Amino acid sequence: MVSPILELSNINKSFGHVHANKNINLQINKGTIHGIIGENGAGKSTLMSIVFGLYQANSGTIKINGKEINLKSPRDSIINGIGMVHQHFMLVENFTVLENIILGFEGETVFGEKLQKAKQDLEKLCQTYNFNIDLDATISDLSVGFRQRVEILKSLYRGAEILILDEPTGVLTPQEVDELFKILRALKEEGKTIVLITHKLIEIMDLTSEVSVMRQGEMVGHTKTEDTNKEQLAEMMVGRSVLLRVDKKEIKKGETIFQVNNLSVKDDLDVTRVKDVSLEIRSGEILGIAGVTGNGQTELLEALSGIRKVESGKIELFGEKISDQDNFLNPRMLKQKGLAHVPEDRQRMGLITDFKAHENLIFGYHDQEPFSKSSILNNREITEYSNKVMQEYDVRPNSPNLITSNFSGGNQQKIILSRELNENPKVLLVGQPTRGVDIGAIEFIHQRLIDMRDRGAAILLASVELDEILSLSDRIIVMFDGKIVGEKENKNVTERELGLLMAGVA
Amino acid sequence: MSNIVVDKSKVPWWVSNVIVPLVNLTLALLVSGLFVFIAGENPIEAVKLIIFGSFGYIQGFAYTLYYTTNFIFTGLAFAVAFHCRLFNIGGEGQAYIGGLGVFLVAINLSFLPVPIVWLLAIFGAFLFGAAWAYIPAYLQSKRGSHVVITTIMFNFIASSLMIYLLVDVIRDTNQMAPHTVKLPEAIWLPSFEAFSGILGIKIRYSPLNLTFLLAIASLFFVWFLVWKTKWGYEMRAVGHNTQAAIYAGISPHKNIIIAMCISGGLAGLLGVNEILGVSHKIQAGFPAGYGFTGIAVALMGRNHPIGILPAAFLFGILYQGGSEVTFEMPNITRYMFVAVQGLIILFSGALENLFRPQIESFFVRRLNREVNA
Numbered sequence: 001m002v003s004p005i006l007e008l009s010n011i012n013k014s015f016g017h018v019h020a021n022k023n024i025n026l027q028i029n030k031g032t033i034h035g036i037i038g039e040n041g042a043g044k045s046t047l048m049s050i051v052f053g054l055y056q057a058n059s060g061t062i063k064i065n066g067k068e069i070n071l072k073s074p075r076d077s078i079i080n081g082i083g084m085v086h087q088h089f090m091l092v093e094n095f096t097v098l099e100n101i102i103l104g105f106e107g108e109t110v111f112g113e114k115l116q117k118a119k120q121d122l123e124k125l126c127q128t129y130n131f132n133i134d135l136d137a138t139i140s141d142l143s144v145g146f147r148q149r150v151e152i153l154k155s156l157y158r159g160a161e162i163l164i165l166d167e168p169t170g171v172l173t174p175q176e177v178d179e180l181f182k183i184l185r186a187l188k189e190e191g192k193t194i195v196l197i198t199h200k201l202i203e204i205m206d207l208t209s210e211v212s213v214m215r216q217g218e219m220v221g222h223t224k225t226e227d228t229n230k231e232q233l234a235e236m237m238v239g240r241s242v243l244l245r246v247d248k249k250e251i252k253k254g255e256t257i258f259q260v261n262n263l264s265v266k267d268d269l270d271v272t273r274v275k276d277v278s279l280e281i282r283s284g285e286i287l288g289i290a291g292v293t294g295n296g297q298t299e300l301l302e303a304l305s306g307i308r309k310v311e312s313g314k315i316e317l318f319g320e321k322i323s324d325q326d327n328f329l330n331p332r333m334l335k336q337k338g339l340a341h342v343p344e345d346r347q348r349m350g351l352i353t354d355f356k357a358h359e360n361l362i363f364g365y366h367d368q369e370p371f372s373k374s375s376i377l378n379n380r381e382i383t384e385y386s387n388k389v390m391q392e393y394d395v396r397p398n399s400p401n402l403i404t405s406n407f408s409g410g411n412q413q414k415i416i417l418s419r420e421l422n423e424n425p426k427v428l429l430v431g432q433p434t435r436g437v438d439i440g441a442i443e444f445i446h447q448r449l450i451d452m453r454d455r456g457a458a459i460l461l462a463s464v465e466l467d468e469i470l471s472l473s474d475r476i477i478v479m480f481d482g483k484i485v486g487e488k489e490n491k492n493v494t495e496r497e498l499g500l501l502m503a504g505v506a
Numbered sequence: 507m508s509n510i511v512v513d514k515s516k517v518p519w520w521v522s523n524v525i526v527p528l529v530n531l532t533l534a535l536l537v538s539g540l541f542v543f544i545a546g547e548n549p550i551e552a553v554k555l556i557i558f559g560s561f562g563y564i565q566g567f568a569y570t571l572y573y574t575t576n577f578i579f580t581g582l583a584f585a586v587a588f589h590c591r592l593f594n595i596g597g598e599g600q601a602y603i604g605g606l607g608v609f610l611v612a613i614n615l616s617f618l619p620v621p622i623v624w625l626l627a628i629f630g631a632f633l634f635g636a637a638w639a640y641i642p643a644y645l646q647s648k649r650g651s652h653v654v655i656t657t658i659m660f661n662f663i664a665s666s667l668m669i670y671l672l673v674d675v676i677r678d679t680n681q682m683a684p685h686t687v688k689l690p691e692a693i694w695l696p697s698f699e700a701f702s703g704i705l706g707i708k709i710r711y712s713p714l715n716l717t718f719l720l721a722i723a724s725l726f727f728v729w730f731l732v733w734k735t736k737w738g739y740e741m742r743a744v745g746h747n748t749q750a751a752i753y754a755g756i757s758p759h760k761n762i763i764i765a766m767c768i769s770g771g772l773a774g775l776l777g778v779n780e781i782l783g784v785s786h787k788i789q790a791g792f793p794a795g796y797g798f799t800g801i802a803v804a805l806m807g808r809n810h811p812i813g814i815l816p817a818a819f820l821f822g823i824l825y826q827g828g829s830e831v832t833f834e835m836p837n838i839t840r841y842m843f844v845a846v847q848g849l850i851i852l853f854s855g856a857l858e859n860l861f862r863p864q865i866e867s868f869f870v871r872r873l874n875r876e877v878n879a
Binding site: 305306307330331332333334335341343348349350351352353354355359363364366367372375376377379 | 734735736737739740742743746747749750751752753754755756757
């Protein structure tokens with residue numbers, strides 16, 4: 001029996017009325033990669049923030065190497081050999097890698113010999129784990145994958161024996177994920193302990209040797225990874241069996257209701273990001289847009305939804321022109337014409353995270369009856385409506401007065417979805433509907449989109465998740481460098497075929 | 507650097523909204539007391555004088571409420587713009603021009619029935635203040651010129667413009683000082699003396715007048731506007747997340763202009779108090795810093811009408827009690843109280859987060875212990 005390096009017993013943590021961690025027990029063995037999996041909002045990040053000293057538990061004990069410790073701040077955790085790589089990196093953009101790593105750690109190493117010593121130590125570390133980082137590069141010049149490596153390196157340099165990674169792959173390309181996994185395996189070989197927080201089952205199966213599952217603030221199971229499988233884990237996560245594939249009826253195509261002709265769009269820096277794109281969507285079909293991020297999908301969606309000006313070309317809804325280079329209808333007018341939009345970036349665009357949930361549930365529809373009459377908001381109606389839809393869309397916690405930033409990603413997405421789907425739009429533009437969303441919610445969101453399609457809506461779905469495109473779309477177009485480089489009916493299309501188109505080589 | 511991370515959702519509202527401001531205020535007053543001590547006077551006596559001066563006799567209390575009236579207007583003005591994340595520090599100039607509006611309406615329409623003259627003059631004050639705020643608002647929304655810069659420049663422009671008008675255009679030509687003629691007495695707003703006579707209290711003079719009720723009404727108006735109407739909703743949306751506002755079809759341009767105009771209009775209402783209520787003429791420099799102090803009032807009141815009322819009252823006490831102190835204590839000058847105001851601004855605004863984490867975490871721990879026990 002290996003002795004656990006980290007042992008949590010009876011950890012409890014509440015935020016207001018939300019009991020985020022209930023009597024959590026967890027043992028993590030030295031030299032393993034331990035996965036913690038659970039839906040968004042299950043309490044994984046909270047638990048790890050307690051271990052990293054960002055939050056203090058209401059009760060319970062934390063032991064490292066059998067010794068009980070009191071973690072009051074991240075500093076205590078670092079001293080005890082715990083390092084954490086957050087979902088959002090904590091780096092100073094205009095500093096070099098070296099400067100970022102020594103920042104705040106050793107005041108006197110900024111100049112002279114000690115700096116050289118730090119540099120040598122770091123170079124050694126880089127070699128050991130094959131990091132391949134230029135220590136003098138400026139952070140702003142590095143890709144996301146490399147920035148993450150800097151974070152890992154920073155933790156190691158500060159003597160981390162236990163490394164916690166919070167959803168590390170959310171922002172990475174598939175190649176970067178492979179590289180990261182190589183590094184993590186190397187770390188494990190060297191005897192480091194890694195805690196991987198994720199909601200992606202594939203990563204758990206790929207990388208970990210043990211896995212713990214959380215659901216609604218409770219630890220529902222621990223198991224060796226080799227003794228389980230994806231279906232079983234998914235079931236433990238959501239508490240019921242999950243369909244990993246979407247069931248969908250045969251398509252009943254109607255007439256074309258949304259048409260785009262020779263559209264070109266420029267971004268804020270005046271660079272043409274959408275080049276001569278033409279497409280049409282029929283009633284009752286889902287048109288998927290596949291493509292690597294940054295190939296014009298964002299600008300296309302923004303132009304179609306009336307947020308961004310069109311450079312040339314035109315957009316028609318029900319045969320009526322809604323946008324060309326001279327004028328465009330604003331999003332609110334488009335909403336009234338039956339066009340709804342679930343934006344790619346829910347926190348930057350889809351929500352006002354400082355608003356209460358009920359204020360976000362009416363966002364963009366706030367000036368319509370029954371939410372407001374002669375410009376005065378009708379709070380009773382809004383609350384009643386919010387209670388109803390939050391129940392219907394299973395938004396947790398079901399509290400319309402909670403500030404939106406307190407909801408998990410998946411629940412925030414449900415708030416947007418309920419708002420945009422509630423008016424039964426004829427055309428629905430959807431960007432990255434399940435980014436950072438847990439399995440249970442993904443299934444739910446996919447089902448809602450399919451329902452909309454079956455009710456005859458025309459849906460445009462842009463996603464970087466090929467799985468999602470393949471399982472939902474009836475027809476797929478691939479965007480590369482702002483142009484449509486391929487169009488396929490979704491029958492017998494393989495990921496490989498799409499992948500080549502996405503890379504611009506086919 | 508403190509590493510205290512407080513779980514915000516656990517902090518009771520009264521800790522962050524009552525205890526923390528009170529602690530900051532106490533600190534500001536303690537430091538002020540130190541100043542008084544260094545100046546060679548007894549701080550305890552000074553406090554006694556402040557309290558006596560602002561509450562001790564009916565006339566003093568009336569003065570306190572008169573100052574409060576002005577601070578409510580300028581505090582609300584700052585708060586409204588701030589909900590759209592606009593830092594309107596041009597309240598001073600907007601109030602100045604608002605005063606011009608009151609005077610022009612009142613003097614030119616004085617033949618109308620008196621209550622109608624009042625209403626139109628109030629409207630004039632709001633309109634002129636709003637118009638003065640409109641230009642920086644337009645520049646911000648269309649050209650991206652930051653309102654902090656433009657509004658402060660507009661304070662100077664307003665000041666120069668008014669001096670020009672008061673010297674060359676609308677001066678009372680029977681004398682040489684830069685002020686206008688007095689408005690006809692019939693349209694003066696009834697002052698507190700008139701009411702106190704009815705109540706059987708006799709006081710010599712007080713600047714407190716009916717405008718106080720307008721200030722109270724403005725508190726309700728702002729609360730209703732910001733939290734109960736779609737305009738307030740849209741303003742807050744633009745303020746919190748402009749990108750999201752655009753996504754929802756809410757125009758940032760329009761809302762920046764609306765928020766600034768309402769803000770400027772509220773500042774303009776100060777002119778009603780000063781001109782229709784007290785001096786009955788425009789005097790050079792009548793806003794006398796109320797516009798700037800309004801920023802501190804709003805910060806202290808956390809930009810909410812419920813907070814702005816006590817904050818304005820507090821500054822009223824300081825103004826009135828302060829003048830009492832300077833009168834009684836020769837070593838304390840008027841500028842000392844400017845310094846006290848400065849300290850309050852420093853502690854409740856700039857250093858607001860100095861003790862907040864400690865206080866909040868103290869209460870969170872304390873309350874949890876009670877719950878667990």
